[in-house]
Amino acid sequence: MPYLVHSEEDRASMLESIGVQSMDDLLVDIPQSLRIGSLDLPDGLSEYETMSQIASLAARNRVFPDRLTFRGGGVYRRFIPAAVAAVTSKPEFYTAYTPYQPEASQGTLQAIFEFQTLIAELTALDVANASLYDGATAVAEAAMMAHIHTGRNEVMVSGYLHPEYVEVLRAFCDGRGIKVRKGTEPGPKTAAVIFQQPDFLGLLVDAKTLTENAHAAGALAIACVDPISLAILSPPGEYGADIAVGEGQQLGLSPSYGGPHVGFISCRRELVRRLPGRLIGIAHDKQGRRGFVLALSAREQHIRREKASSNICTNHSLCALAASVYMTYMGPKGLRQVAEVSFKRAHVLAERLAALPGWEPAFPDRQFVNEFPMRVPKASAVVRKLARKGILGPIEVQRWFRELKGVVTFTCTEVNDARALDELLAALEA
C-alpha cells in the first residue's frame, strides 16, 4: 500500500511492546455494532494507474490558451514568472506546518511578514494581515470588523460589487443578524459602505466621494480592490478608506477552476485590533537576534473562543508566499508595466470592438483599466462562436444583473498579445 511504512514484522513487534495480542485489543472502546468490515471504495492503485486516471480526468477539460482568454470576472490570466513555482514547490515551504514554534519556522514567518508589508504598501494602509481565503471572504470579514467597531447593524453595498462576494457577505451577515442592503446613501445604522474599484464590470468608481460620504454618515469605507490596478490607480490609503480587501489571484496564482486563491485585508492603525486571522510581527531573542513571530494572538479564536470576532484559524500561507514572490519579482516598475500594458491593450481592444456593427460600450462615459463592458447583439451566440474557434470570450453579466441584458465584459492583460487581439476580431467579424 502506498505511503505506509510498517512491515508485518514491525506491526507484530509493536503489538508485543504494547502488550496486546491484536489490533482489536486497541480498538476495544469502539462498540461492535459500529465496526465495519471495509470501506465501500475500490482498492488502491499503483502510482502509474492513479496518474492515468487523474490525467484522463484532466484531459476531459478544455483549457483555452491564456493569450486567447478574454474572460475575467475576478479570475484573470497573467504572466506567472517561473520563480513563483520554483519557490512554492520547495518542500520546506509547502510541507511546513503553521508557524506555532517560531524558532523552527523563520522561513515561513519572514516570507509572510514580507507579504504583509507588500500588501500594506500596495494599498497604502498601515497594517495588513497574513492573508485570508479569497476576496469574497475578505469582504465579509471586513464587514464584521466594521460591525464590531461601530456597533451598527447594517452594511451598504455601493455599485457593482462582485455578485459572488455579495452572496458570501450575505451568508456571513445572516449568521450575526447584520443587514446587507444595496444603496447609494449610507445612514445612521450603516457600519460600512463597501465598494469595488474597479467594479465587477471593470469600471472605475468615484472612490474618494464614496469614502467621504461613508465618513459623513459615521460609517467605515471598505474598498475591494484589484491588486495589479493599484500600480496605476490611487490606492485606498490615499483616498482615506479605512479597510482595503481584495483577491490576490492575479499575483502569481493559476486560475485552477476557482481555487485555492488568496484574500488580502489591510487597515488603518486604529482598526488593527479588529483584524481577523493571523498577524506576524518582529521580535528578538536573548542574544538580540531579530526574528518573526505570530503576534496579537489573543484576538484569535483559540484564545477568545466564543468572543473572537472571527473563527478563522488559518491563512492561505502558500498562496500568500506565491503572491510575495510575484510582487518581489515585479517590483514597483514591473507591476506598473504589467498594469500599463494591460491598460493600453484593453483600450485599443475596446475601440476596435466598438467599431463592430451593433456593438457599443455599455457605459461610454465611464473609465476602466483593463476590463470593460460592451453591449452586444446576440451575446450568447457570440460567446459560443468564439469558443468554437478556441477563444474564451467575454462574460454575459445578465446572469447576475437583469438590467444588463446583452452586456458582456471583456478582459485584456499583458498575455493577450497584439496578434491575439487580431485573432479575436477576425473571429468576431467572420
Next chain:
Amino acid sequence: MTELLSFEKSRPAASPPRLPEADVKGLDPSQVLGPDLLRQKAPGLPQLSEPEIMRHYSRLASMNYSISEQFYPLGSCTMKYNPVVNEVAAALPGFAGLHPYQDEDTVQGALELMWRLERALCAVVGVERVTLQPAAGAHGEWTALRMISAYHHSRGDNRTEVLVPDSAHGTNPASAALSGFQVVEVKSGPDGRISLADLESKLSPRVAALMLTNPNTLGLFERQILDIAEMVHATGAMLYYDGANLNAFMGICRPGDMGFDAVHMNLHKTFTTPHGGGGPGAGPVGVKAELVPFLPTPTVERTNGHLKLDFKRPKSIGRVRSFYGNFGMLVRAYSYVVAMGGDGLTQASRDAVLSANYLRKQVENDLEMPHEGPCMHEFVASAQNLTHDGVKALDVAKALLDRDFYAPTIYFPLVVPEALMVEPTETESKANLDAFAAAIKEIVAEAKSNPQALHDAPQNLPVGRLDEVAAARRINAYLQGQSEDPVLRWKTPEK
C-alpha cells in the same frame, strides 16, 4: 543563519524584469484618467534581480522545519507524508488552467473529479452528500452550523444554544458564536470523556446541536457515542462531528453510523493535502438527508454521466466563498484517495492507532499519562512530573526542536495541565518513533541534571526563544499612537 528582508536588500538601481511591451498604439493611463484617479506615490515594493530573489527564498526555506525533513508529532494535526504525485496532479494544465466561469461542457473532467471525491468522502464517513466549498476546517465548521441553524428555522424551531465540550478546540465555540448561537460548555468526566449526566442537564429544546470530536481531544473514543446520539436526537437537536481526528478510524467505523448529522473533515489532515505553512486547506462537510436542502450553492450533480453545477437550491444557506472550493486541494485529496483505496485508508488508520499506542508505551514512564490507555491515533501526556524541577511543557517542546524534531502540540487540551498532545501518524517508521522516545527520555533526564539547558533551548536554530511579550507591548504602543514603529510590517526608515 540570518537573512535580511527583501526590503532591506532592495536596490533602486536593480533592473526591473523584462516584460512584454504593449505593441499597440494606445494612450498611457496618465493621459486618459483624471489626476484624482491616479496613484500619487509609487508603492514601496523591493527592487531586486532574479538571482537575488531566488537566493533570498532558498535561504528562507532552509530556516524552516517541515514534514519533508522532520517528524511532526502534532496532536490533532495529522502530519502525515504529502505524496509528491499529488503535486504533479494538481499542476496538470488540464486543471490549473481552468477558468471558473468556463462553460460546464468544457470542464466535465473537473466536475467529475469533484463528484467522485464527494462520493468517496461519503463512503468514508457514512453520509448522504458532501459540500466541497469550505476553504478550511473552521470555515467548514461554520458552514455546518449555518446548515443546522437553517434546518431548525425551516421547522419553525428557534434554537439558540450549541453545546461544546470543555475539551474542545477554540474554533468550536468561535464558529458557534459566529453562527448566532450561545455557547454552553459540557463537562468531561474523570476519564476525559464527555459527562452524560452533565449533557443531560444541559440538553433542552433551546439546543440546536452538540459538537463533538471523536476520538476526543485526548485521543480517546467516546464509548457511549450511541447513547449520546440518542439523547441529543430525542430533544430534536443535531449532532455535529469535528473531523480533526478522523484519521483514527477510517474503515473501522464511520461517524454517520454513530448518529452524526453533519460530518466535518479536514483534507489537509486526514487526506494529506500539504499544510503550506498555514494553508490553503479544505474543510468539506458531509450531511445526512435532512440537511441536504441547505447545502451551499452550487452542488455538483451527475445525470447519465453528464455533470452540471446546480444553482437552483432555494433552501441553500448560500455561498460560503467564491466559486466552487479550493479545487487544487480537491485534486490532491482525490489523487490520495484513488492511490490508497478503501484497503489503504483502512490500513492507514490501523497503523496510526498502532503507532500512537506504541509510542505512548515507550514514554509512559517518562511523562505522566493522565488517562488510561489504549488511546486511538493520538495520546495526551503531561509534563507535570517535571514541574518540581522547574521544567514545563514549553521547555520540553523547545528541547525537542534542538534535537531535530518538531514539537508535539502543547497546552492543549486545556483540561490537562502541561499537556503534550502526540500524534505520530502512520507514515513514521518504527525507527523514527524509537528515536523520538529516546529524545523524550534524554530531555526528562536533563530536567533533573541540567534544567537550565532546557530553559535555554532551542540553541541550534536561527533564533532562540523570542520575546513575545516585548513585541506585543511594542505593537500596542504603536496601536495607541505612542510609537511609529508598526512591528507588524517593515517600514523603510526615512532618509
Next chain:
Amino acid sequence: MADRRYTKTHEWVVVDGKTVTVGITDFAQSQLGDVVFLELPSTGRKLALRESFGVVESVKAASDLYSPVAGRVTAVNDKLTVNPELVNSDPYGDGWILKLELAGDLPPDLLDEAAYKQVTEASAH
C-alpha cells in the same frame, strides 16, 4: 488589607466613601502572565453590576473584566496604556484599573480575604 474585597471573577475593590477603586488580583495576574494590553472604558460610562467593561490581554490569554459594583466610571489608570506590566508588578497599588462612583449599596456577595482564598485554591486544582 482589611477593607479590600474580592469577586469570584478575580477583581478586587477598595471602598472610600462613595469612591470604589477596582483592579485584578495577584492570582489573576499570575494566571494571565505578562500583561500587554488593557481595553478599558472611558470616564463617564455607567456600569451595571457584573457588566463586562473591558479586557486584559497577555500574550497567551485574554480575560474579560466584570464590574464588581454598579456605578459610573470617574477615573481610568492612564499609566496602564504605557506600562501595562504594572498590573503584574503591583496589582493592588499602582496597577489599579479604574475608579467608580458607587450607585446604590455595595453588593452583598463581595468576598472577604478568606473567602477569596478558598476560590483561588479551588481553581488551582
